[in-house]
Amino acid sequence: MTKTTLKDIAKALNTTIATVSRALHDKPEISDSMKNRVKEVANLYSYKPNATALSLKFQKSYRIGVIFPKLSHYYVTQILSGMLIEAGKNGYKMLIAESNYNQFKELEYIKEFYELNVDAILILPSRKLSLVKDKLENLIRDDIPFLIIDRIIKFDQKTVPSIASDDYGGTTEGIKHLIDNGYKKIAHLRGEESSTLANVRYYAYRDCLLKNNMELNPDWVILCNKFNKAEGEALAIRLMSLENRPDAIFCISDVVAVGVLSGLKKAGIRVPEDVAVLGFSNSDLAEVCYPTLSSIHQPGVAIGKKSIRLLLSNINMKKNISRENIVMKTKVIVRESTSRIALSGTNSFRT
């Protein structure tokens, strides 16, 4: 019941562990008869090499550490699933840690992963990780690939690779979709100004409105900070109580958008006839709310897979990836909440 080692097999065959090891590796110098005997016994004992010993020997753990803010976000689970698929294919296992948006925990987990000899570290940083940028920069080692997902952090000395979805492009496409559908007064519930993520989406929104000579009303741009349904609900009601009401609301997240839908319903406003609502992320919520929510799809699974491939290109082929800043294509998924002409079916694209 306890694990069998080379020593056990050697003892059983009255030979040495070196011979056993070589036989199992099919080294040419070992005689066929010995190979057969060794393999038979190994099979009988269902021998498996001890991964820890191999780790120590080769200074390689076949483990990848990943840190994320919150597991219960659909987008995070999509990214992780992508990672698991690609890592699995290549014989790697994933070690996980949840930071709960706490930048100090993030630093702590990075340290821990290094101590655990992971072969690479992936992080979906919280917004606040930038606040401890210097500490982070000091922590990051050059000999182990480190990849930042979904955000970009600029360091003074180091260049660290990143991968993210094309939020600027996606937002642009989304706003254009609203314009194309005849919406003229587009509001935006945005994230905090210290968030590069929120800023990119806001800039895209602003640029697209300007380019199309649309009204850009400061009253229509409101900061979120809770990012929950209740906040979306309250802000929707606030927008609707304006003298000059918007006729479309672009939301920083699907959860906020769902809150907006609920707020509009309470205010007796029809979606999409009176007001359109556009979410961000294309989470699983978008298909279950009513009306179904148009949203900008972020390719979570693809990002996860690509992350691992990028890391492995460094680990296996020594490719220098430190200057890679990969941007993955987004896509507007049109559902009921922005379609004045009723849709026949729901679009269920999701990859």
Added chain:
Amino acid sequence: MTKTTLKDIAKALNTTIATVSRALHDKPEISDSMKNRVKEVANLYSYKPNATALSLKFQKSYRIGVIFPKLSHYYVTQILSGMLIEAGKNGYKMLIAESNYNQFKELEYIKEFYELNVDAILILPSRKLSLVKDKLENLIRDDIPFLIIDRIIKFDQKTVPSIASDDYGGTTEGIKHLIDNGYKKIAHLRGEESSTLANVRYYAYRDCLLKNNMELNPDWVILCNKFNKAEGEALAIRLMSLENRPDAIFCISDVVAVGVLSGLKKAGIRVPEDVAVLGFSNSDLAEVCYPTLSSIHQPGVAIGKKSIRLLLSNINMKKNISRENIVMKTKVIVRESTSRIALSGTNSFRT
């Protein structure tokens, strides 16, 4: 930049690794002056013991492997979060694997985790894992704790501990809630008959109806096999086309329930006035759909925490846990979909 080892420190101080090791461990035999010198250098080099070497030495990895069918299910993320919290507190890291409901992958991952010398294995099995029960039983080792979550599998020889939510109790409470609210004809969209999980919920439904002298109509019990929104939608419409229509629908999952809501809407039926809808799991969907969905809360986070505590009681205190079959309390969360008298606010219980 490369990791410093005991050897590096020993060399720097012109002593041996044995002394350095002892000094760092504050062994009484080491002189204070030596201790101080060692610690200073260790600090300077920011020495951290190599976890892999310790693993090999102590045959203990401080790693726990967990296998689940699909990460993107809210309930799974809750369980994992609970595990991460409790594991983190005790210095353990989690290795994860996604089986995609494939029983062969589940067996494969169990094998891999053993080879990786995890200190324990946790599994949220797919329904089909029971089909390869014999192989599973052969695979499970007695020297490493193995815990089955959310299902119960009976083996011929072994007894394996389990932890699950009290689905029978939760369902009973849920059906009683429907009865108390004046619903008289309660339908059930259930899971497949080969699933113990689905059966427990069905038995509770049936027993509760019988005990309360309610109509138990075979036409009102329908098997799901896709468990998605479309299926819920179709089955709702089918139920509503019956001569003898139910006035409440208890669903095997929240996703199915959301589909039912949508189907009822299409059929022009009001919820909860005409028909009540009750989900299962209390996922994040329940609060965002319209109307908001009453659902039976499964304490995912608590289950995750408890799992780890149970394992650690075996690992650290050698407690025999093989006969533990823990059942965690469920709770009906009442929202709009079952409340004929309108609720003032939404109930946001979730832990």
Added chain:
DNA sequence: TTGTATGCGTTATCAA
């Protein structure tokens, strides 16, 4: 073709 010995980084046992 096979055996011996070394090292990966630690801790622990035995000597000094």
Added chain:
DNA sequence: TTGATAACGCATACAA
């Protein structure tokens, strides 16, 4: 109080 060395399990350079 400190040093030398074995052991954890494995692969491999070197000897035989």
